[in-house]
Amino acid sequence: MAFPVTTPEQRAQALAKATAARKARSTLLSDIRTGRRDPATVLAQADTDEIIKRTKVTALIRAVPGIGTVKATRLLEQLSIPATRRIGGLGPSQRQALLDALT
Incomplete structure (x- = not known):
């Protein structure tokens, strides 16, 4: 599949x-990271x-204070969420499980 031809302005x-x-x-x-927003609010606004x-x-989890790369990876494995998943791609039960784990 060829890329579409775009103008410099585009x-x-x-x-x-x-x-x-x-x-x-x-x-x-x-x-x-700084605590101005909490993960629960962010997940509620995801729709x-x-x-x-x-x-x-992964980026959301790692932004939570006290959670680094290793803890984030373990949490994703426990919740059966692929590391490449985006927040919009989470199902309702995955979103709730993530919220429960982060609070």
Whole structure:
């Protein structure tokens, strides 16, 4: 499959959109790290917020104070959530299990 031909303006718009999304995800994870937002609130907003939907579950867990890479990996294994899963891809029972584990 060939890539579509885009104009320089379209590429610039796509680049700006991607940069804004990365900045918003970074701010979200920073807010969780500092305690301005809690994981329960973030998971509750996942149905309506595109930035939260596209954030990886691993990044969310690692942003919680006191949880590092090893604990995050173990938690994902216990909950049977793939490491590459995004928050928007979690089912209701997975989301609830994650919320229970983080609170």
